[in-house]
Amino acid sequence: MDIKQYMQDVGRNARAASRLMAKANTGAKNAALNAIADAIERDATLLLAANQKDMDQARADGLEPAMLDRLQLTEKTIATMAQGLREMVALPDPVGEMGDFKYRPSGIQVGKMRVPLGVIGIIYEARPNVTADAAGLCIKSGNATILRGGREAFNCNQAIAACVKEGLSTAGLPASAVQIIETPDRAAVGELITMNEFVDVIIPRGGKGLIERISRDARVPVIKHLDGICHVYIDNEADPLKAVRIADNAKTHRYAPCNTMETLLVNEQIAATILPQIAAIYREKGVEMRGCAATQAILPDAIAATEEDWRTEYLAPIISIRIVSDLDQAMDHINTYGSHHTDAIVTENYTKSRQFLREVDSASVMINASTRFADGFEYGLGAEIGISTDKIHARGPVGLEGLTSEKWIVFGDGEIRA
């Protein structure tokens, strides 16, 4: 395959499709979402067979259990994928919304209209449900999209692509509104992020290697959805019951997601009582603990954490634990070593919780809740493209609105500027 030529064709088709999608009515977009959901349910056996191929290869390549878990499709996850698309039908269509109107002294009326971004290139991990979610959100928000999922999910993504194309065509929308790149060659990513004539924005979802590549090579604007070095800080005024529940859920609910806690910070005044309770749960669940010297004094089985641990996203049953003197030291640690994704405080103290909200520089800042809640469904967006770790355009879980922008609109009656 001539990858440059192939990607140019993909880009050109996407640009043409984006113009049709921008003016597609809500009924047609909803019909496409329902038709894709129907096709996914009908083709469940085909999808499972394609996924089995991917799983066999991934196992042979020695993929970690948490990554296999994220790659695996089951009848239940297929049903959830279809249900997610049907739930998008019920979401209000953001395209064409108008508001903020003001009359100016000149007589013109100035306001705003919500519009699609155009063509969105999305590079993401080997998680097949993201293919359906991203396709659905881009369709509903009137965009065209070019999807590049992780290579481990290649066969399954191609099977989902067939359902998406069929659904678009059934609804009378251009099949190339959603294109899933048909090669796992990373040269295609290189083309995608430099085709500024065809692509309006790139959304990379991934870790450090992807960040480096995108930061170095992208010529298209980027909304980064990067790694999650998420923290929970247990304050000395925490409710111990809440602290234990949150420390357990934020780490062990699932190990691979970006909103999983990687570092637990504990106030020195409460550490000796709370840490043994939390450690008992981690031991039972097989979580390896790496701690600072003060942590090791309380938990002799914790291995010594290095400076590198504070900067590491394990995506695995491993946690780093640091005992801190106060809230300021906790926030300093988070703002220094975190990835500005999601961080939580456990405290019953109102003033400290307000200070944490104001001073922690992350896309989601939580009081007395698990970091695992940083998610589009959980925040009521219906679904999510991912969790933006950027500050510009969209921050945190990105849903339909994050895939649009606003243009100014002006109503006049023949006014001219003096």
Ligand SMILES: NC(=O)C1=CN([C@@H]2O[C@H](COP(=O)(O)OP(=O)(O)OC[C@H]3O[C@@H](n4cnc5c(N)ncnc54)[C@H](OP(=O)(O)O)[C@@H]3O)[C@@H](O)[C@H]2O)C=CC1
């Ligand atoms: N903020 C968010 O919304 C989310 C963030 N993540 C983050 O993703 C990471 C885990 O997923 P993982 O699959 O390991 O992530 P990777 O970064 O390894 O892979 C993600 C995607 O990026 C591609 N990629 C990676 N490096 C390059 C490169 N140098 N050039 C071109 N393409 C590249 C991969 O392609 P290939 O298949 O070829 O490796 C894959 O499609 C974690 O850091 C997690 O926090 C995950 C989900 C959501």
Ligand SMILES: N[C@@H](CCC(=O)OP(=O)(O)O)C(=O)O
């Ligand atoms: N929104 C997701 C997190 C996204 C994410 O990190 O995905 P992944 O790395 O594929 O497990 C959730 O909480 O389920």
